Amino acid sequence: MRVAAGIFQIYVTLVGRVSMRRVNIRTMQKLISGLSQFQKSDYQHKQSLFAELAHGQSPHTLFITCSDSRIDPNLITRSDPGDIFVLRNAGNLIPRKGQASGEAATIEYAIKALKVQDIVVCGHSGCGAMNAVLQAGSCDELPAVAAWLQNTDGLTQRTLQRNGEQSPERMLELVIQENVRMQLENLEAMRCVADALSSDQVQLHGWAYDIGSGNVEMLDREQDAFVPLSEATFGEIDGSTSGYA
Ligand SMILES: [Zn+2]
Numbered sequence: 742m743r744v745a746a747g748i749f750q751i752y753v754t755l756v757g758r759v760s761m762r763r764v765n766i767r768t769m770q771k772l773i774s775g776l777s778q779f780q781k782s783d784y785q786h787k788q789s790l791f792a793e794l795a796h797g798q799s800p801h802t803l804f805i806t807c808s809d810s811r812i813d814p815n816l817i818t819r820s821d822p823g824d825i826f827v828l829r830n831a832g833n834l835i836p837r838k839g840q841a842s843g844e845a846a847t848i849e850y851a852i853k854a855l856k857v858q859d860i861v862v863c864g865h866s867g868c869g870a871m872n873a874v875l876q877a878g879s880c881d882e883l884p885a886v887a888a889w890l891q892n893t894d895g896l897t898q899r900t901l902q903r904n905g906e907q908s909p910e911r912m913l914e915l916v917i918q919e920n921v922r923m924q925l926e927n928l929e930a931m932r933c934v935a936d937a938l939s940s941d942q943v944q945l946h947g948w949a950y951d952i953g954s955g956n957v958e959m960l961d962r963e964q965d966a967f968v969p970l971s972e973a974t975f976g977e978i979d980g981s982t983s984g985y986a
Contacts, residue, residue, distance in 0.1 A: 785894060803851040803904040805924070806863040807833045807870065811952050814863070828850045832920065833862055834892045835927040849930030849933045852943060861932070862924045863948040863957075864917040872914045873907075877977060897922055914949075918967050921947040 784791060804814045804825045814820070814827050824878030836842045849858045864871070873879045873886065874896055880887035888981065900919040907915060925947050928934045933959045937943040949967050958967040 768825055787821070793824045798823050798826075798848045800824055800851075800855055802826070802859040802861060803828065803848065803857045804836065804841075804861045805829075805833050805848075806861075806950075807831065807865055807868055809865060809868065811867075812863070812865055812950060817950065817955070817957070826855060826857060831886065831889060831916065832868060832893065834870075834889070834920075835862075835922060835924045835931075837927055837930065843979065845931065848928070848931060852937045857893060857943060859944050859946060860928060861946045861948055862921050862928070863950055864921045865867070865950040866914070866917065866952050868913075868917050871920055872913055874920075875912060875916060885942075893920060893923070896923055899923065918949050918958075918960075921949060921967075925960070943946050 757925070786921065800823060802825045804818075805828045805879070808829045808831055814825060818825065823947065824827060828844060828848075828851075835844050835848070844974055846931055848860075851860075870886075872888060874890055874893050896916060896919060899922075903919065906916050925945050928945060929938065934943070934945075947967075949956070949958045949960075957970055959973040960966075960975050961968045962979045
């Protein structure tokens, strides 16, 4: 811990010189202590992997999910660094066709340069962005968020058409699922995704992750429903019949 403390002292000194901004010392100490532990432990355990990754990446999957701090794509899929290319934003949204955006650039790069084979859109329980979609006026003090959520125009109506009136709690769950469907459609509307689909380069997957249980329900297009992992059907995997691709 002496090394971490030393690093932290250097950090505080530098930050103090560069900026008069208040530093949340306890938070930064935790982050820097964690970094030190990573370097001494985790990095050492996977040194050969990191040495390989230093020369480039070849992720198999583009994982699109919310910025929510409670989701860790690598953790829930037990993926290593280099396995998944991650795109995150509030509400796991993909702006509609024709709009220049960081999302479009990231997706294009993943498909055309990295040649990913799968794209997962992963919504999650208790999503604040989806809650805001349902609560008119909740973003009055958050103009950037309100503008961003315009990418979900029509989502509430779609959810009502599919499911009818529901309790507020159930409505949030259903909006989260319907948003995954909508974002998959937005993906399919992108030229690079459409081309990759038509040549069987990629498959699309819709997930809904429940933070409280750790369970994931997957969109099964044959059933047009979100189903538990154990019930989901997939494309051909290991010779068995399986999934919404
Ligand atoms: Zn969220």
